[in-house]
Amino acid sequence: MSCEIAAYCLNTSSIRNCGLGLQEKIELVARVGYGAIELWIDEIETYLTKEGTLSELRAILNQNAINVPNLIAFFNWAIPDAQQREKALKEAINVFEIAQTLACPYVAAPPAGIGDREDIPPVDLAGYYQDLLEATQKTNVKPLLEFWGHSKTLGSLRETMEVLNILGNPEVRLLGDVFHMAKTEDSLELLGKLDGTQAGLFHINDYPNAPDIRQLTDDQRLYPGDGVAPLQKIIDTLKRIGYTGMYSLELFNEKYEEAGAMHVAETGLAKMKQLLE
Secondary structure (H helix, E strand, O other), X not given: OOOOOOOEEEEHHHHOOOOOOHHHHHHHHHHHOXXXXXXXXXXXXXXXXXXOOHHXXXXXXXXXXXXXXXXXXXXXXXXXXXXXXXXXXXXXXXXXXXXXXXXXXXXXXXXXXXXOOOOOOHHHHHHHHHHHHHHOHHHOOEEEEEOOOOOOOOOOHHHHHHHHHHHOOOOOEEEEEHHHHHXXXXXXXXXXXXXXXXXXXXXXXXXOOOOOHHHOOHHHOEOOOOOOOOHHHHHHHHHHOOOOOOEEEOOOOHHHHOOOHHHHHHHHHHHHHHHHO
């Protein structure tokens, strides 16, 4: 599957509480000047229940010249329990089939369901991820291995790279995020050791100064450039290693949303352009 990737994307988490339907979000993103939108599976399911079909949603995306580079979902692919993992893989197949219909090349695969566990060896995680790759292979959509800074397992870029190395599959891609990288001090150095092709998507955001960055929560994310993240170093590193993928604005800041979806989308795009152009 091919998907022409635009430089700038909006993750709909950034305007989640602004009262817009899915079609309105897509039209807004196009009007503001983004080339793509990251969708969450729950909002797609709401759309299918209340508004339309997947083919109609694909038509809306095409009419607005908006790509979907990645879907956000939380199937528990890394749960050690075999029965739970089998159920999760069935959920994943459904999500990947939706992605395929929307011409979306990736689905995020974060450590959902294992955030409080520290007993899962990287070699086991690699095996579970291989199971996910095989279960969804027919869709021609790929998972993006994502780490969460607050998770006790797959909470760092270091762990993610270890799983990548065990898999030894050059087609496996990871999903990076400034906020999650901040929770592990070695992330920036390790980012420079990646090949740019190993990153499928990168979430851009910022965070405030804090005595302990690990205590910050998602709703404290800031617009790029408004906090203390070493964003220019991160972007320069991504360029140096040959990353040519998309930058997606991912915020969960409800205070921002009080100003309205248009304000959030316009402000976020302007601040990304200041950094990247």
